[in-house]
Structure formats: structure tokens, C-alpha cells
Amino acid sequence: METIRFGTDGWRATLEEFTTPRVRMVGQAVATYLRDEGLEGTLVVGYDARETSRGFAEELTRVLCANGFDVLIPERDRPTPLVAHAIVERDLGGGLAVTASHNPPEYNGVKFIPADGAPALPDVTDAIADRLAEPDPLPADDHGSVREVDLTTPHADAALELVAAITGGVDLDGRTIAYDAMHGSGRGTTDALLERAGADVECLRCDRDPTFGGGAPEPAPGNLEDLVDRVTGDGEATLGIANDGDADRIAIVTPERGYLDENLFFAALYDYLLEDDTGGAVRTVSTTFLIDRVAGAHGEDVHEVPVGFKWVAGAMADHDALVGGEESGGFTVRGHVREKDGVLVALLAAAMDAAEPLDDRVDRLLEAHGTVVQNKTSVPCPDHEKARVIDDLEAEIPDSVAGTTVEGVNTADGFKLALEDGSWVLVRPSGTEPVLRVYAEATDAERVGELLAAGEALLEPLV
Structure with missing residues (x-):
């Protein structure tokens, strides 16, 4: 049909x-x-x-x-x-x-x-x-x-075994973690896994509400204000974790940064894994170049794929990659099922933070590799018009964007314009909503805003 x-x-x-x-x-x-x-x-x-x-x-x-x-x-x-x-x-x-x-x-x-x-x-x-x-x-x-x-116990056993092998042992005794299930399927699963590892878990929205409180179970900054307050305030929680509605994605909250950008968490995760292991990373076209800088510092390769975890999973198998991820908070690691897993990664994130606060690791990465800021926006577009708009965009690719020369164009998924200053802007059709996505990455938020505006301006006469 x-x-x-x-x-x-x-x-x-x-x-x-x-x-x-x-x-x-x-x-x-x-x-x-x-x-x-x-x-x-x-x-x-x-x-x-x-x-x-x-x-x-x-x-x-x-x-x-x-x-x-x-x-x-x-x-x-x-x-x-x-x-x-x-x-x-x-x-x-x-x-x-x-x-x-x-x-x-x-x-x-x-x-x-x-x-x-x-x-x-x-x-x-x-x-x-x-x-x-x-x-x-x-x-x-x-x-x-x-x-x-029972699907929960075998998965929890496997997650504890894998994270113990990666970290040398999982012991979250004495640590307080705030967990926001957003009324979704992570409740009684992610929090239970963290408790099994020894953590004291403060639960937010860990009751089932089929309406998700009247909104979308999307772990975006604007939807996690209570979790951020719990971690950055005067409470005992030193880490915050949230899952989306079906808990395949994760969001992290830290004491210093509040909501931790998923790109920064990905870089921190990869850097942590490379301390005791080797292997490349797989990232989508919408994910930060910071991953490439971390890989380069360790002599590893990065494989860029279209948006969609199916492409991440395929490339992980092809290249025996150590980690795969996307900017929307979906990650998995070698040794686990090749599907994004917000439950497993919640445990891994907690173990990472116990070994060294995530804020400290991110600080070191940014000091070593430079500041990275990324954001995205959406332009409404009916599903049946998406292909036509992307085809028409090919003839409209400019020589420069927001005053900076276009150095290269990647067409693996829409159009990703790499600029000579190291920034980039990506336009691609969403696979789940009637919109076109515009992504941008640069060294500061103001520049990202300029790139997003330029991307929207490219689309306006075509939609």
C-alpha cells in the first residue's frame, strides 16, 4: 500500500x-x-x-x-x-x-x-x-x-558482562544517578540495570504514561529541564541519564554542562574506549568531525555513512569498528548487538563517569582538538516532495555559504557542504517526519546560526 x-x-x-x-x-x-x-x-x-x-x-x-x-x-x-x-x-x-x-x-x-x-x-x-x-x-x-x-534479565546480564570487560569492572556503589524514563519503556529497565551495578537511582517520570505527559518522548534539552536541575543543583546526583520512548537513544546531563551535547558524548565515549582498545569509528554525515580528530590522534580511521543506524551497523561489521553512533544519541560498541542501545550505553556512561567525570574528559578533548558546536533545524516538506527538492537543490549548490568558500560536497545523504574553515552545513530529507533537516557545525553558536540560516535560505525557493 x-x-x-x-x-x-x-x-x-x-x-x-x-x-x-x-x-x-x-x-x-x-x-x-x-x-x-x-x-x-x-x-x-x-x-x-x-x-x-x-x-x-x-x-x-x-x-x-x-x-x-x-x-x-x-x-x-x-x-x-x-x-x-x-x-x-x-x-x-x-x-x-x-x-x-x-x-x-x-x-x-x-x-x-x-x-x-x-x-x-x-x-x-x-x-x-x-x-x-x-x-x-x-x-x-x-x-x-x-x-x-523475560527479555530484560538476559540483556542486563550481557550489558554488565560487556561493560565489565571494557572498564575492568563495574562498581557504581555510592554514586547517585538521576534517571528520566520520559514515561517510556526504559522505566524498570535502565534504572534497574544501574541499580544492579550498585548505583542509587533517583527516578523521574518512571511511571507509564501512554501520552508521555502530553508531549513527545524526545530527550532534547527543552524536555529535560527537571533532570538538568536535579544534576546541576544542590542534589546528590552527579550524573543524569535519559532515554527516548523506546530507550534505544540516550541523553546525558553533567554537573558543569547540564545537557551534554550528544556529539561531545560520542567523542568522550570513543576516547575512553581507545584507552585500552583499538579500532575505528562509524559516524553518520550529521555527526561531528570531532570524532575524526579523536581517531586521528590515535591513528584510527573514521567511516562516514548516511543518516540511519542501519548504515552505521553495516559499516561496523564491514570495518570491525570499535564504536558506532549518530548525533541524535544512538550508539553501540563492538562486542554488542549492532543496534543502538540506550540501556547498555547508560551503564557504560555511568562507568565512564565513575572512572573520570565526563566534564573533565570533555574539557581535555576540546582543549586538544578545538571547540565544536552543532545544531539543526527543520523545514516543513511533504514526503512526496522531498526527492524533488533534493534533486532541484543539486543545481543550486553555491560556491560559498555565509561568506565561506565551499571546499567539498558529500552526496551520501542529501548535500553536505564542507567549508574551507572546517565548518559544514548539511541538508537532507528526514526519514521519519515530513521535514527537511538542516544541520551545521562550527566553532561557536553564532556561526552555527548563520550556517543554519543559509541552509534554510537555500531551501526556501525550492520547497
Whole structure:
């Protein structure tokens, strides 16, 4: 169906379009795809904290079972990375997660996760989209079974083992961490993992609210004011952690900086990992060049990919990368499932901060490699117009942006204009919302504002 489009991270839509009959068609398409490819095995269906997610997950489960597949389902909403981990840990045939991630409560979504636990690439999602059809059940005797399972304990065990191997041991005894679940699926998962490691956890918004308090479960600075106050104020918390709605992304709050820019956290994470290990990094085109400077200081390589963690995951496998990430707060590390995991990285961030305050590490990195500031904005654009606008933009690429010469153009994902002063501006279509994104990076916020304005001005006559 034309209304079902698999974007950067699955199919998301408002509940006007994301309906039970269409969800059932996706379930049938996945079953048909797996059968056609000769892929067998038990599947898992997870879901987030939205009002409709459990019901949609049950519909998917019914369709898959009617097509002969055994299906596992968690006892309650759980983070998407736990679904990906279960696929690999239990050697399953794949799985589905019903989630709209950080989108507002009037949205829902579904993503297919293949047997390797990494996000599905376009050849897979295209093949699924080509098979959209009404459910076609097998005879009742051939139906599969459904069973509720614990996805949390195996993931927590694996996270503790991996972080202990990286850090030499995980001991958060005596440390107080403020955790904001934003009413999402991280509640009772991320905080429980931190407590298992010995931390005292102060919970914010760790109750289930399918409306997410009336907003979007997006861990952006404007949505985390209480968490920032808890860490930068007179309280006992020395670190703040937040997850988005399905806990595949993370935000960090520190005593000195408050909200820690995700790019700076990525650089700090990579720098920390390189203390006792080797390997390159994978970053998206919208992620800071600071990663490249950290890599260069250690003689390592950086691999730039389009936006979307599926590309990060693929490049991590191709290059045996030590870490992969994106500026929106999605990260994973070598030795773990190749899917962004805000639960695992929460534990890793806490262990890093226990070894050395994150503020101190970031200070050292900026002193060594220079200040970096990044921001982004959005320009409304209907989905059906995005390709046309990007095509038209090719003929409008200027020789200079905001008074600085364009030194190079990267077309891996939209247009990224590298300027001779080391700054850059990127224009690309969002894969999850009806907007075009404009990103910019420079040495100070004023310059970033100028670059963003220039990027918007490029788009105005085309949209």
C-alpha cells in the first residue's frame, strides 16, 4: 500500500494511517518474506509504552502464528534494543518492534529486525513492502505458538558482562544517578540495570504514561529541564541519564554542562574506549568531525555513512569498528548487538563517569582538538516532495555559504557542504517526519546560526 513506507527506521505514521488492518498486512508481508527467503525459526515481537502498542503487537503475533511461526512476546513494554538482543542471544529468525520511538503519542510504528539483530537494510524492507497483503493463514493445525518471555534479565546480564570487560569492572556503589524514563519503556529497565551495578537511582517520570505527559518522548534539552536541575543543583546526583520512548537513544546531563551535547558524548565515549582498545569509528554525515580528530590522534580511521543506524551497523561489521553512533544519541560498541542501545550505553556512561567525570574528559578533548558546536533545524516538506527538492537543490549548490568558500560536497545523504574553515552545513530529507533537516557545525553558536540560516535560505525557493 502506498501509505505504508519504510523510512530511516521502519514505518511510522499517525494513528489515522497506522491502523489494525495495515499492521496485519505488515505482519503477513514479514511472514511471506521469511518463507520466500527460506528463513525459519522463532520470532519475537516487542512493543513500547504507547496506548495501542500492546494491541498492535498482539495482532502481529496472531498473523505470524497463523503463518506457522512460533512467537515470543515480553510481559510488558520493553526497550527496542532488548528485542534486538533477544534475537541474537536466543538465535531467533528475526523480530518486530511496535514503536514510534521519540514521536508524539498520536504516532505509532513498526520495524523489522533481521536475525543478525542489526536494523534491516533497504533491500529487506523493500522486499517486505512488495509483499504487503491481507493475512493468509495456514490451516489451524499448522499454526505456531506464542509465549511470554523475560527479555530484560538476559540483556542486563550481557550489558554488565560487556561493560565489565571494557572498564575492568563495574562498581557504581555510592554514586547517585538521576534517571528520566520520559514515561517510556526504559522505566524498570535502565534504572534497574544501574541499580544492579550498585548505583542509587533517583527516578523521574518512571511511571507509564501512554501520552508521555502530553508531549513527545524526545530527550532534547527543552524536555529535560527537571533532570538538568536535579544534576546541576544542590542534589546528590552527579550524573543524569535519559532515554527516548523506546530507550534505544540516550541523553546525558553533567554537573558543569547540564545537557551534554550528544556529539561531545560520542567523542568522550570513543576516547575512553581507545584507552585500552583499538579500532575505528562509524559516524553518520550529521555527526561531528570531532570524532575524526579523536581517531586521528590515535591513528584510527573514521567511516562516514548516511543518516540511519542501519548504515552505521553495516559499516561496523564491514570495518570491525570499535564504536558506532549518530548525533541524535544512538550508539553501540563492538562486542554488542549492532543496534543502538540506550540501556547498555547508560551503564557504560555511568562507568565512564565513575572512572573520570565526563566534564573533565570533555574539557581535555576540546582543549586538544578545538571547540565544536552543532545544531539543526527543520523545514516543513511533504514526503512526496522531498526527492524533488533534493534533486532541484543539486543545481543550486553555491560556491560559498555565509561568506565561506565551499571546499567539498558529500552526496551520501542529501548535500553536505564542507567549508574551507572546517565548518559544514548539511541538508537532507528526514526519514521519519515530513521535514527537511538542516544541520551545521562550527566553532561557536553564532556561526552555527548563520550556517543554519543559509541552509534554510537555500531551501526556501525550492520547497
